[in-house]
Amino acid sequence: MADERIVTTETPEGASHTHTTIITEGPSRRSNGTALFGVIALLLIAAIAVWAFSTFGSAEAAKDNAIANAAGEVGEAAGQIGDAAKEAVN
Numbered sequence: 048m049a050d051e052r053i054v055t056t057e058t059p060e061g062a063s064h065t066h067t068t069i070i071t072e073g074p075s076r077r078s079n080g081t082a083l084f085g086v087i088a089l090l091l092i093a094a095i096a097v098w099a100f101s102t103f104g105s106a107e108a109a110k111d112n113a114i115a116n117a118a119g120e121v122g123e124a125a126g127q128i129g130d131a132a133k134e135a136v137n
Contacts (some may be wrong), residue, residue, distance in 0.1 A: 050070045
């Protein structure tokens, strides 16, 4: 859509000057291609984040389980040493 603005100015002597300005609205600065690219990029980043958290999250859980098992084995060994010390005393 175009708007036309006409401005007329007069000097004190009576001379007039007319100036015409035509204002047009151009296309949007952001095209649909740019928006589509942004949405695809966000989806890709989200997919990578889900994959990374699921992969490294299970590795963290496995590490925690291994530490718990090792602590349990140390506890059992300490119990066996205690039992052996009692038997040695008797």
